[in-house]
Structures are given as C-alpha cells and as structure tokens.
Amino acid sequence: MIVKDAVCPFCGCLCDDIEVEVEDDRVVAVTNACELGTTKFMGEKRMKNPILRDGDRWRDITYDEAVQYAADMLLSAERPLLYGWSGTHGEAQCVGVHMAELVRGVIDNTSSVCHGPSILAIQEVGHPGCTLGVVKNRADLVIYWGSNPIDAHPRHLSRYTRYAEGFFLENAFRDRKVIVVDIRKTETANIADEFVRIKPGGDYAVLSALRAIVQGKTDTIPRTVAGVTREQLVRVANLCKNAKFGAVYFGLGLTMTRGKYKNIRNAIELVSELSRHTKFTISAMRGHYNVYGSNEVNTWMTGYPFGIDYSRGIAFYNPGETTAVDILARKECDAALIVGSDPAAHFPRKCLEHLADIPVVQLDPYPNATTAFCNVQIPVAVTGIDAEGTAYRMDGVPIRTRKVLSTDYLSDREVLSRMCALMQEALER
C-alpha cells in the first residue's frame, strides 16, 4: 500500500508531500523525503513494552503499571518537571499542560534550548514574519543567518527558496539571491550568491553595522566589523534595500551565542529598518517538527510559550528561573516526566547528574540517552507514523499529520490521558 501526501515528522518544515510504501505493517520505501525524514519513517528498533529500573537491571512491566507509577510519581513530588513536548502532537501537549497545573509543576519544552531566546526577542519587539508560501512565491532575496538548512532542514531550499519555483518570479533560480551569514563555511554557504563570514560572537555588531548602513550612516562604519569588510556590508545592505521582497531565516547560530536574544532583537530591528525601504520578513528555522506547536499550545493554554511554573497555583514564567536546564542544574525538581525529547543527549552534564538522583518517567518510542536515567520508560506510537495528531510548521501553520501504519502502541495523548485521569481521581479522593 502506498500512502500519498504523508507528513514528515522530523523537522519544522513538516513536508506534506511524502509518499510512504507500507507492506505487512512495515514501512518499506519512502519517496520525496530528505535523508533525515526517510530514516525516521524507516526507523526500527522500537522499545517493545514499558520497562522499570529495578536496582541494577531492567524488567518489563505492563502499561497499567507504568502509567500508575508515573501518576504516583507526579502526585508525590513537590516540584515536578514536565519537559520535552516538541516531538509529540498538540493534543498530547494539551494534556501535559493540564497535568502540570494539577500537580503545580513546571512545564517546559525544548524551545528553551533552541529558539527560546528568539521568543524572548519577539516578546520585546514583535515578529514581522510570514508563511513559507509567501517567501516561495515572492521573495527575491533570502538570507540564512546562523543556520545551515542543508544539514538541518534539507528541503527548505528546494521547497521554498534556492531551488523552488516562485509564482511572482519569472525565473526563480536566477532572480532569487541567497545570502548566507555564518562563522563556518557550511554546505549552505557553498550554494549562496554571497557568503558573509563573521568572527564567532560578532553577530550583534554586524547586525548593528547593517542597520547603520540602511539608515544612511555608512561613514560611521569601521573598515571591518567582526571580520566583515565595510565593502561587503555595504554590498549586502544594498542587496537588501534593492530587493522587492526579502526574507531572513535565522538559526541557533544567533540564539546560542553571546548576546542570545539580543542578537535576534537586533535582527528583527534590522528587518523593521529594511521594511521602510522595501518588504522584509524574518522567521526562525524551528528544529523539532512540532516545537512551534508546543509554544502555540502552551501560549493559548497558559499565556506563556515555555518555562511555565504552576507552583503558585497560577501560571508564572521567568526564563532562566523556570526553564528546564536551570531547574535541573539547581537541583530543584524532585521528579521529571519527559515526553518527546532526549535531554540526556542535549543538556549539559550537570543537569544529567540531577536526573540520576530523582525519579524519571519517559514517553519515547525508542531507547535513547535519557533511558539510562529513567525509572520507567513507556514506548509510544510515533506521531506521523503510527499515530495522528496536529503539528505546527515552522511558520505557524497547523498541519494534521497522518497515520501511515497501524501498530499496537498507544499514542502520547492516550498514555498521558490515562495518567491524567488517575491523577484527577486520586486528588478528588
């Protein structure tokens, strides 16, 4: 059986033109997806049943036992952390927020270690963004700043920018210019019309210099700014001003370096400046396929996009205090529920040392690095493969992912709903 127009649940591009061939409840071939998506669809080695750490060994347990363990753990904790959420669908994220409120816990998603700083900047100065379709059809200039789509979002270039057709562009490949700004000469830099190599940590200065040039203050610019010559800065500023429609896509090269959200703020303000001359937009290259959804769901349920602390009985948000890395590094939480992410692979070691000291339950289809720190792991269906649900693309467009094959695994929403029901029951008693 061939399933057409399946949605790829890997990165924020959420490509919706995938063809998946299924035989005997196994994916045997994938067409149109990139290497990352294909590998995810073809993924095997799933965990077969829930496991419990029993001293120095693992033993199999039933779903009922595992769900009861998780509910008891969260109910008896004083300051539970509910973390992850970007690798699951919106319906499961909703249940997660209810659970956090029920036990007065902290709920945070992976954006605190990816585009959290971008959201802080957007909260300061707004987000002049647009959908990917607008960029595809109108943009004659695309800037990738601190992002490397060839490695991280392989089809972004072919679906929306460098290699895409554009309705309002006669010859998109010729008429659309691509600028890459990075400290590394990445594969993406190799296919750019202009590559701007800046010294590490120099993004803020380069953005400020471009803002000055766009404002007509070129005289104030020194001969080089963070390793970039004045001539190149003027050339880039002119390319931007002369474009009919420009789009900036920025990545973790801006959010993880010195300055963090201030870099993004400066980039957004450059875009505002450019919009006095022409049309310009800016958007983040979101990583997990539904990390945008975790921000959306959290925002419409709690008022805040990530790092929400319910210990006061109401939603409280203070990144740096109520975010997962900080809470773990301060050894503050006394239990953790991990859903749809792998903090043991992506958090600094100090956080893992605390994970080893507290009870941890994880919902994940595969054994991963966090498994080693779990007391219980519950295997679940993979959204977009054997479970369906809503995910938000990197431009904020919600897309319903499809189920391409049937398995006996429960979805994240089903497991969390059972957990939540048990918790509600216990609290009412």
Next chain:
Amino acid sequence: MTFLMITGRTVNQGVTVENKTSAEYAAETSTCFMHEFDMLELGLDDGDTIRVTGPCGEVVMRASASVEVETGTVFVPYGPYANHIVAAGTRSTGMPDFKSHEVEIEPTDEEPKTVHELMEDLGGLAYDR
C-alpha cells in the same frame, strides 16, 4: 591549545538521532571537526583521538579535518559528548552557551567512551547494551 568549541546539527547526527545507542551516533557526535593547520600543530591525523577539556570536565573525541571551520575554532555535532563538558549556566535566558565554550585540546591515546559509558559515568543505567 585553546579553541572555541561550537556545537551544531549535521546530517549524520540527524540521521542517527533516533538511534542514540548506535555506534554510528556515537561516532558522529564524538567527532571534533578542526582546521587542518590546527591538527598539524597538534600532530594529529584524521581520526586520532583527542582529550577535550571544558569548564565542566573532559571527554575524549576523534579529530577530523574540515574545510568549514577557521583556525582556532572547532565544531562538534550536538550530542552527549559535547554536552559532557558544556557548563549549565544560562545567563538568565534558559539557554546554555552551546556555541561559545573555550576548550583545551591535546592528543591522547585513550578511546572515546560509548554513549552508554558516558551515561553510566553520570549515574545512569544502560538499557539496550
């Protein structure tokens, strides 16, 4: 020698990310991409092991020559090896300095640990060994 360590996504990291206990994931995330002049100075060949010391400890990786990085900078794919030496401070943003750590690099005869070993060093228990 002192280097600036940058971490980031690679295709191979993304391809193996759903199979984190595999040898391929360990190989990719324990690779330290360096400029060949820096490798020359340290007397390293492609694939030689190095000890990388950061603010929170040390970890063994393999050096690999790359035309993408400049001298003085090294690039390591996201994963448990780089994070073994990354500090947890977030400067009140929630985000650690994943792309701006100074590290010391020296040649070593030790082999990189497996992901299981790294997790067990920190108090975990490997599952699918």
